[in-house]
Amino acid sequence: MKTQNNRAWFFVLPVLLLVAFNALIPMMTVVNYSVQETFGDNLFFWEGLTWFEQILRSERFHAALGRQFLFTGLILAIEVPLGIIIALSMPRKGFWVPVCLVTMALPMLIPWNVVGAMWNIFTLPDIGLLGYFMNNTLGIEYNMTRSPLAAWITIITMDVWHWTSLVVLLTYAGLVSIPDAYYQAAKIDGASSWSVFRYIQLPKLKQVLTIAILLRFMDSFNIYTEPFVLTGGGPGNSTTLLSIDLVKIALGQFDLGPAAAMSLIYFAITLLVSWLFYTLMTKDDAK
């Protein structure tokens, strides 16, 4: 018999180190900050759960969380149906397939801060193409720096422009993987195109849509760069989403304790919602 030993575990070591340095140690630092107070000079005082309590009771946090859910809810409500509609109307074969796919993928290739800057310039009332057109040609008052509604419309439109493609590409991949026999059977059964969508396409797309919604939820819930570059959270606090507020507390006010506590709560909410959604969506599959 061969000698048994556990030396093979050393193969896991590189991964363990990698995970430790890019996730575990930074995360534990945050946990460490979240229960202490510091005034600099590397002096720390134990505070227990004070910061968590303070954050959870703070109106400012409630407002930012509310805005965050509104933002994520709105972009999901627009991007998912829109993505499905676009994917359904894309051609399945021929010359236009690669053209459509590349066009769709383009917005996703642009760096996030560039997207923010692009839309910022695009909407400037005096020189921006859209801003000038709206204010001076159509005569509609449109100024992101003054009107919260204009700011919201702009960040939502920007996110739809940037990320609907993800839903489109995933849905399209799901659609082409449906065997032709299903469509032929539906034709023979005399099904209407709505029935085909409702009973064949939608059920077959369930898995890719779950992934698409999950990705879009996590990304949009953690969004920072684009709204920061575009509106900086303004006017006032009207577009200050959770991550923008977090950075203000951590780097603007240098309140490391509350910022750390807020990060953990933020992380917990993201994790909880993702887990709930995924569990609900895959509940039936296990049966």
Place this chain on the structure above:
Amino acid sequence: MAKVTLRNLRHSYMPNPKSPEDYALKEIDIDWADGGAYALLGPSGCGKSTLLNIISGLLIPSEGQVLFDEQDVTQLVPDKRNIAQVFQFPVIYDTMTVRENLSFPLKNRGVDPATIAKRVGEIAEMLEVTDQLDRRASGLAPDSKQKISMGRGLVRDDVNVVMFDEPLTVIDPHLKWKLRSKLKELHQRIRRTMIYVTHDQTEALTFADQVVVMQDGEVVQMGTPVELFERPAHTFVGHFIGSPGMNVLPCDMRDGGAFVAGQNIQLEGPVTGNGQGLRQIGVRPEYVTLGDGGLPATVRKVSDLGRHAVVEAVLGDTRVNAIIEGATPQQGETVGLHFKPQQTRLYTDGWISTEAGS
């Protein structure tokens, strides 16, 4: 229910077909009687699925006509043809229950609920799925799913023809037999024209009254299972049907007789044709016996299959199989091959060229 006629049908997937090789289907002329059970048999790529799709309307043929009860339906879309089709892989609507699946084709055609309930009940009874009616269809085993897809085709009583496209591909071997006899039974109960496409000779021969054997887009022979077995019109049919397939031996023609290895071979009847082309002798292993005299051949392999044995012998450089019962020769032994004259035929360029003996 309807009689199905295919008239001068040709199909090419190319926009401008020129030579006969460009056609996936070459000149098909078939009449299928109302209520019959037919099989299209052939290897992959022989054009049988193309033919099926033309009948169902998923494909419009390049030339020729498809007639249901003498009515031209060549240009009609599938749902206007009143046909049903069962695919290779079970197609079911995942989110619906078995009952909803079975009622779907009727509901889409606006049949009243009472009639739907009655028809679905009957079909479920026939398919023995009554106890599964309220289950979600996605959770069923492949064979039950395939039964449901058959059920969706059978539930309508206005169906002209029901088509099966290799429906047992994904079914476990021990269930294939059950489903096949179920299908046969269903056909006898509802007497609808059924066309069954397969590359499996057992499936075709057990299901159909008439089998159409296809090769390279051509119909090679159409006949009852017995006819195909007893008198293959083409060496391909002889090869494809039977296990092992028909023996084909090269031969010389002289003095009006066929000679193999210098010995005259007695044929079933007079030779037809002008004597041109490649001549071959065809005889099924079932009609080859071993004995003294005859054609001397060396035994290469003996496979004992229980009830009988397959003896593979080498004659010159041609392999000849014989199915024999009782004592088997040893490997390496020299045996004499005898062919039963009534079952020994001459083939010219593959096609049969002897007249049936009296």
